[in-house]
Amino acid sequence: MIKIRPYQENDWSALWHIIEPVFRAGETYAFPQDISEDEAHKAWILTPSATYVAVNQDGTILGTYYIKPNQPGQGNHICNCGYIVDENARGQGIASTMCEHSQREAVAQGFRAMQYNLVVSTNTGAVRLWKKLGFDVIGTIPEAFHHPTHGYVDAFVMYKRLSEESLP
């Protein structure tokens, strides 16, 4: 049983423990692989409008996501989210649960759509999951991501229109 709740400041060290290996691996997110803990805190907690954590029955954090407007001003009705699941808790549907939660949260916050700007093409599990959850690939950016082992690989722009009716 996974529950999603808002991030609290004292979650940081557990959350950093989950996201640091993902940033260090550098295979899925365009963050510097040597990002400092402070910069990561700014990017994942301070810059977004909200951050959530996925916890199990014991309250252990197994995943996290943020939500923020994808653009300022006349573009701020489309949101952007990022999701990370603990490496040791993959395959339990946590990303799916977080994505569905984020769609409901987006509609509650008044967003009309959700956009991912840089879904790495080699991250096939994520691409498959976002498609299953209603996202379309609306653009392919040639060689947009410098993968540490595959070199320059394409990235997708993915998009889903949101409304009360579209919610999972």
Next chain:
Amino acid sequence: MIKIRPYQENDWSALWHIIEPVFRAGETYAFPQDISEDEAHKAWILTPSATYVAVNQDGTILGTYYIKPNQPGQGNHICNCGYIVDENARGQGIASTMCEHSQREAVAQGFRAMQYNLVVSTNTGAVRLWKKLGFDVIGTIPEAFHHPTHGYVDAFVMYKRLSEESLP
């Protein structure tokens, strides 16, 4: 005769005079229409890696552009630029001159491509110009821009691969 030179701190008041009406009109860039001068300075001068101005023979500033990495980390080999021409100096090829300059500058700085994330579909002059200068529409974001008179309109993701050979 238009010359492009790096922005200097004492250019700000002339530059603000040019970009403020464009932000206030809110028809082409996703900046808040009520953006403060400080926020605009941050967005156009401090955040980018470099800002340039286009000047005529008298040294009068008629346009400006910025250049920056479009993404951090593994996405920082693709740059993003924004261009604004003085409302009273349109139709003189200044945007074209700035775009060509920015492509050379991008290659000099080691970027491999240039990407525009939100080209407003109703800004047909810009779309036509970027295509003429070698950019492709690689994605269409449905209703991505809330235009003050046209309502929600599509926006394009545009992209050009850059190399010594591709330069204008």
